[in-house]
Amino acid sequence: IELGDEGDESDWTVRPPVVTVMGHVDHGKTKLLDAIRDANVIEGEAGGITQHIGAYQVSTEVEGTERKITFIDTPGHEAFTAMRARGSQSSDLAVLVVAADDGVMPQTIEALNHAKAAGVPIVVAINKIDKPEADPTKIRGQLTEYGVIPEEYGGDTMFVEISAKSRINIEGLLEAVVLTADASLDLQANAVQDAQGIVIEAHLDRGRGPVATILVQRGTLRVGESIVAGPAHGRVRAMIDEYGNEITEATPSRPAMVLGLSAVPGAGQSFLVVEDDRMARQIAEKREARERAALQAKRRVRRTLEDFMASMEKGESQELNLILKGDVSGSVEALEDALAKVDVGGDEVSIRVIDRGVGAITETNVDLAAASDAIIIGFNVRPQGKATELADREGVEIRYYSVIYQAIEEIEAALKGMLKPEYEEKSLGKAEIRAIFRSSKAGNIAGCMVTEGLIRRNAKVRVLRDGSVVADNLDLASLRREKDDAAEVREGFECGLVLKNFQDIKEGDFIEAFEMVEIPRG
Ligand code: GDP
Numbered sequence: 136i137e138l139g140d141e142g143d144e145s146d147w148t149v150r151p152p153v154v155t156v157m158g159h160v161d162h163g164k165t166k167l168l169d170a171i172r173d174a175n176v177i178e179g180e181a182g183g184i185t186q187h188i189g190a191y192q193v194s195t196e197v198e199g200t201e202r203k204i205t206f207i208d209t210p211g212h213e214a215f216t217a218m219r220a221r222g223s224q225s226s227d228l229a230v231l232v233v234a235a236d237d238g239v240m241p242q243t244i245e246a247l248n249h250a251k252a253a254g255v256p257i258v259v260a261i262n263k264i265d266k267p268e269a270d271p272t273k274i275r276g277q278l279t280e281y282g283v284i285p286e287e288y289g290g291d292t293m294f295v296e297i298s299a300k301s302r303i304n305i306e307g308l309l310e311a312v313v314l315t316a317d318a319s320l321d322l323q324a325n326a327v328q329d330a331q332g333i334v335i336e337a338h339l340d341r342g343r344g345p346v347a348t349i350l351v352q353r354g355t356l357r358v359g360e361s362i363v364a365g366p367a368h369g370r371v372r373a374m375i376d377e378y379g380n381e382i383t384e385a386t387p388s389r390p391a392m393v394l395g396l397s398a399v400p401g402a403g404q405s406f407l408v409v410e411d412d413r414m415a416r417q418i419a420e421k422r423e424a425r426e427r428a429a430l431q432a433k434r435r436v437r438r439t440l441e442d443f444m445a446s447m448e449k450g451e452s453q454e455l456n457l458i459l460k461g462d463v464s465g466s467v468e469a470l471e472d473a474l475a476k477v478d479v480g481g482d483e484v485s486i487r488v489i490d491r492g493v494g495a496i497t498e499t500n501v502d503l504a505a506a507s508d509a510i511i512i513g514f515n516v517r518p519q520g521k522a523t524e525l526a527d528r529e530g531v532e533i534r535y536y537s538v539i540y541q542a543i544e545e546i547e548a549a550l551k552g553m554l555k556p557e558y559e560e561k562s563l564g565k566a567e568i569r570a571i572f573r574s575s576k577a578g579n580i581a582g583c584m585v586t587e588g589l590i591r592r593n594a595k596v597r598v599l600r601d602g603s604v605v606a607d608n609l610d611l612a613s614l615r616r617e618k619d620d621a622a623e624v625r626e627g628f629e630c631g632l633v634l635k636n637f638q639d640i641k642e643g644d645f646i647e648a649f650e651m652v653e654i655p656r657g
Contacts, residue, residue, distance in 0.1 A: 150324040150387035151192065151203035152316035153225060153350065157246035158232030163262040166299035167232055168208055172377075174305050189336040189348035190390035191377035195309040202313045205350070205388045207335065225333060225350065225403070227320055228312060229257045231283075235269035235296070239277040241492050245499070247281060248490045252507045256319045258293050258311045259283065265298040291319075324387035329408040330356035334364055334400045335390060345369075345396040349385075349406055356385045356408065361415040362393075365404030366423040368415035369396040455546075456509035458500055459491040460516050462603045466539070467491050470514055473543045486546070495519035495602030496533060505529035512542060515604045517647070523562075535560065537607050563648040564588020564626065565599075568640055572631075577613065579638045580631050583646060590614065590630060591623040594648040598640060605644070610635040 156164045175193035192205045207225060229250040233243055250257050259278060261271045275285050275294060284290020293311040297304045316322060330351050337347035347364055349356070356362070361370050372395030374382045385391040397419070400406070409415045457474070461467035474486050489509055490500070496511055496518040502525070504511050511526070511533040518526070518533065526533050536542035566583035574580055583590070590596075592614040597607040612633040616624050624630040632646065 155226040159240035159242040162234040163299045265301040324353045328354040330354035331407045361412045364406035365400030367396040367398040368419035462515040504531040599645040
């Protein structure tokens, strides 16, 4: 974390490393975070009950010296990448958890990619070694193939065998974290100046108002000081640590829950101490305006394949970063293989697939794309949850395909600077199929509820099942509201519709309506 510390060199002290725990689902991230916290509960002052405030600090003895480590207490890399996408880096180091009875899985690789993109060193925790079927040697071998080479094989990554559940070798893991931080990071901070740092998480508490867990990155934060945190401001009324104790000051790498803010800031937003609350309010207002302007500008400078092409012509871009998502692993592999063979007619440009996976496009995919300036290619898959919203906000381009050669052709053409796509897809809305009526004359009639936007009679539609596309580019044979034909039906209303040339619908499927709109040129 570089914040351009200033001041006297004698004021600089070593600060604890800030660590994120990442890994595949069910490999034990939550259990590990619990085990580490519990092992250190004695460190909390008497009477303190550990609380989840989004981060906690523990201490451990390494080579005879008492050392502290800060853990970000949100398992998974969501927090990590959300913060990176905002341009602030929360963590210095990542612990990659891999279950010894399972092995390297898609999210293990995803986590690895996130750590690489952030440029942070990793420590591998081989978990669940208490299980009889645990095979730690296999894990070492698998990760070696991904370029993560254990120290014992001549590499520079520490692998530690643990059991989060049986609490085996947690201390060994903490030691590895400290040793890795010492070997590859220069964690110095000036604790004397005014505090700066980032927001880890924040929410509105019914009794206490806006509550934000902050991480001090330099300087010392004290109760009574005025701060600006994202668009929020206020005087620090109280600070609470992970044991529920009130504290009066927080030094670099210390997480603390802060009370007294005017609003709820966003995770990853920065905070700083200012002279007084009047100044804090002014800065907060300016910041909010700037953020709004930046967001609009970002929307405008949305990086697309076409932009890439344009910057290539100016001799700027070297690499086109892609994230591939497909409905089955075969299609993702086929796409990647085909992309590897794309001839862009020169060595100056290259395609780099930074992540790939099976299933719907998630917010995590979008975060990684935003953090590494990548374009997401969805093959027979759709975005999930708030992924579309996030992509819009972050200016990440998602392109959808259902035919491999089409995807390849477009990317190839874009790289060669020949592509002039004139249309792009715009989603109109979605309707959920609640019931199906079989009519011998009309075919299967889908009784729907429009859950988003609208369904238009002459729009193109697709059928979505569990986030995957089961049929695309279809036309409607009819659209009715009650007994009448309708040109369109809006959100919140029921409708009956029949698809042209597609009858294989199920209750719970979604019908998505879309249209192709012309891309404004120039
Ligand atoms: P997460 O999804 O990565 O956060 O995984 P959890 O921490 O929720 O753990 C998933 C499951 O694995 C839970 O049922 C845990 O009890 C179990 N588990 C976690 N660590 C260990 C371990 O060291 N040994 C064994 N036997 N089970 C574990």
